[in-house]
Amino acid sequence: xxxFTRLLAASVVLAAALGGFVLLNDSNGDRPLDPALxxxxxxxxxxxxxxxxxxxxxxxxxxxxxLLSLRLGWSKAYSSEFTGASGRxxxxxxxxxxxxxxxGLEDPEDFEVWLVQNVPGPGRTAQPEPGDPTILAGxxxxxxxxxxxxxxxxxxxxxxxxxxxxxxxxxxxxxxxxLLFGTPTLFQRxxxxxxxxxxxPAELPFAFLVAAGADLFFNETFAGNGRTCGTCHPADNxxxxxxxxxxxxxxxxxLFVAEFVPALARNFEKPTLMRKLGLILENxxxxxxxxxxxxxxxxxxTLALSTSLTAPPxxxxxxxxxxxERTGWSGDGSPGxxxxxxxxxxxxxxxxxRTLAREPGADFRFATEAELDALEAxxxxxxxxxxPVDVEAIRFRSEIVSRGRDVFVTQDAQGGLVAAGKCAxxxxxxxxxxxxxxxxxxxxxxxxxxxxxxxxxxxxxxxxNPRDGGFGSEPNPRGGFGNGTFNTPxxxxxxxxxxxxxxxAIETIEEAVGFYNSAAFNESPASQVLADPTxxxxxxxxxxxxxxxxxxxxxxxALENVRQSTEFAERAEGARHPRAVxxxxxxxxAEAKDAQExxxxxxxxPLAVRHLRDARAFLKKAAATHGRATRDAxxxxxxxxxxxxxxxxxxxxxxxxxxxxxxxx
Numbered sequence: 001x002x003x004f005t006r007l008l009a010a011s012v013v014l015a016a017a018l019g020g021f022v023l024l025n026d027s028n029g030d031r032p033l034d035p036a037l038x039x040x041x042x043x044x045x046x047x048x049x050x051x052x053x054x055x056x057x058x059x060x061x062x063x064x065x066x067l068l069s070l071r072l073g074w075s076k077a078y079s080s081e082f083t084g085a086s087g088r089x090x091x092x093x094x095x096x097x098x099x100x101x102x103x104g105l106e107d108p109e110d111f112e113v114w115l116v117q118n119v120p121g122p123g124r125t126a127q128p129e130p131g132d133p134t135i136l137a138g139x140x141x142x143x144x145x146x147x148x149x150x151x152x153x154x155x156x157x158x159x160x161x162x163x164x165x166x167x168x169x170x171x172x173x174x175x176x177x178x179l180l181f182g183t184p185t186l187f188q189r190x191x192x193x194x195x196x197x198x199x200x201p202a203e204l205p206f207a208f209l210v211a212a213g214a215d216l217f218f219n220e221t222f223a224g225n226g227r228t229c230g231t232c233h234p235a236d237n238x239x240x241x242x243x244x245x246x247x248x249x250x251x252x253x254x255l256f257v258a259e260f261v262p263a264l265a266r267n268f269e270k271p272t273l274m275r276k277l278g279l280i281l282e283n284x285x286x287x288x289x290x291x292x293x294x295x296x297x298x299x300x301x302t303l304a305l306s307t308s309l310t311a312p313p314x315x316x317x318x319x320x321x322x323x324x325e326r327t328g329w330s331g332d333g334s335p336g337x338x339x340x341x342x343x344x345x346x347x348x349x350x351x352x353x354r355t356l357a358r359e360p361g362a363d364f365r366f367a368t369e370a371e372l373d374a375l376e377a378x379x380x381x382x383x384x385x386x387x388p389v390d391v392e393a394i395r396f397r398s399e400i401v402s403r404g405r406d407v408f409v410t411q412d413a414q415g416g417l418v419a420a421g422k423c424a425x426x427x428x429x430x431x432x433x434x435x436x437x438x439x440x441x442x443x444x445x446x447x448x449x450x451x452x453x454x455x456x457x458x459x460x461x462x463x464x465n466p467r468d469g470g471f472g473s474e475p476n477p478r479g480g481f482g483n484g485t486f487n488t489p490x491x492x493x494x495x496x497x498x499x500x501x502x503x504x505a506i507e508t509i510e511e512a513v514g515f516y517n518s519a520a521f522n523e524s525p526a527s528q529v530l531a532d533p534t535x536x537x538x539x540x541x542x543x544x545x546x547x548x549x550x551x552x553x554x555x556x557x558a559l560e561n562v563r564q565s566t567e568f569a570e571r572a573e574g575a576r577h578p579r580a581v582x583x584x585x586x587x588x589x590a591e592a593k594d595a596q597e598x599x600x601x602x603x604x605x606p607l608a609v610r611h612l613r614d615a616r617a618f619l620k621k622a623a624a625t626h627g628r629a630t631r632d633a634x635x636x637x638x639x640x641x642x643x644x645x646x647x648x649x650x651x652x653x654x655x656x657x658x659x660x661x662x663x664x665x
Contacts, residue, residue: 040583041214041235042564043381045206051306051380053201055187066094068192070165070182072102073322074286075335077345077366078127080169080177082286084473086322087147089113089165089182093195096157098137100149102167102180108140108147111167114174118163118369125366126183126345128164128174135160139170163369181336182322186376206377213378216371224352224364225261226254229344229375232280232299232351236590238497239382240301242278242504263355267291270464277457277504279465283350284333285473285481290356293481295468296457298504300328300489301497303383308432308490309340312441318483319444319471326442329502330471331487341376384492384560387431387440388655391424395651396555398604404552407545421549422530422539423491423516430556432490444471444485448524449501449515450478456505468503484525492656495550495557495601496594508601510550517541547602554602555649561595562612563654564588566642569619573635574628581631585623592616592642608648615641 059065072087085104091097100113115135116128124131135156140147165182166174184192194200218230231254233239241255249255258269267290273279279296286293309325323331323338334343345366354363367375388394392409396402407421408430426445428435434443450467457465469480476482486502494500500512516539521527527538541549568588572581596612599605618638625631646654
């Protein structure tokens, strides 16, 4: 406990040294930070630090160590009106110059560019507000169908921190007439501070950031309708929700505010689709027509986000940039630059509001810059640190699972004897990135899932389930708004985070694999890339092969459950703070239960299932034990049972992620 207190105190000092980057909001009634939060939630400071160091290395290899490059886009949080325009801002920190390129504005010369430094204080947020220092960089000029600005910032950047770049109507200002927004990510902000003589990576308060972010994620309502981020991403349900979980919630749970708050009764949620299918209403194309412009989408989990955020450069998948990062669904759910950081304030305006007016300061408050730092840090700390290096090298003990893996990775059928699942083309090593380009890139695809007959949401309530057009805002000839594409989810966590696809159309992992045999997929744009030149068929698997591929995915999921359960158990071993012990053991038990259910659901590895039951029993006894020595012995027995479960599934260590950090000394 004393060791943690010292670390926390040091972290607060470092936070202050960062110029407000990582301090919890000091002006909106923040709560004292419970030290137990460092281990009470499923985040890992070690994973956050590893993600930052990987980003830093890649950033410097690209030669951009002196450049601050930001995407610019419509912000669901801040923009004065909806627009499909987008652009990029590049600040040369050595030359002190700015370059802006914007496409999609009808008359670029009606707009000018501002730099904004956010100022913390009572009642202030990350939104550009009166009193924030600003720099008017200049007006856009028209050049080859785009708006361009080149500006020499000279000494105007001295002692000025760029928190936002804003394209606003000429004659206005960024607080009232901002149209396009972009803001640095947490990693960019930390890097810039280090570049200016701030703390090195070894000195950064990653543990404090993760703990603060967890507190905000699960407890902060942002003065809204009672919802938190954890309302739809609960820690005890794999950070997602589905009908079975929803059915167990009390009637006054904030998820159901549309049912008991009159101001939210229409056009905020569709309660029938939420309760029966776990679908949430999203206004991804703006709030101008709430009656007609909305889509219904499932809640994606937030595990292993750092492995799947990178968008392809040059938009070869038919998308535009922003989004800078692929945060789920169609890949354009986040406002402004389209980053995980900015996602939070877009979600607050969408889901936390008290009325449909969505008036900041009256219906909710936006997060502060410091809160955005912490929320981004926590989400980047969740789940695996990395995808497997090579799933073909994993030695599975089940012949069915091994066969499923082979079908999964095979790209070309050989004489009709070897099935080509072609799954790895879009899910390299069962993750969320393509295998045909280097760099861990997440692509958008139109797989035709919206064309499935008897879509569950249409059967339940077709009138309130408009076609989801996917990425973008242009009208789609087939209905909805967008180009029909959705970004690729990771498959390692898939088996216990269903239902599947952006619209929860498919219930089980076997059915999700079987979808790729369907006419809807084999007639889709995505299938044409994979189609056999002779037959025109992209994928055709026999029922036994569908089961084998699903078995492979189930075991991959169970292995990740076992890894996480072991990590959480190790956190509890020897820990002193009662809440940290209880929370870590509860998480360890939940992950062991998930592994058991995932294997049971496919009739796989009955011996491993027995070991998982043993692990859960030891963890339950440990949670009820007050003596530390006895408790730790029971935790160690649980870890041994988890290791036996692993050994029944594969030979060797679990092939992804690194061990989580142990308790603090």
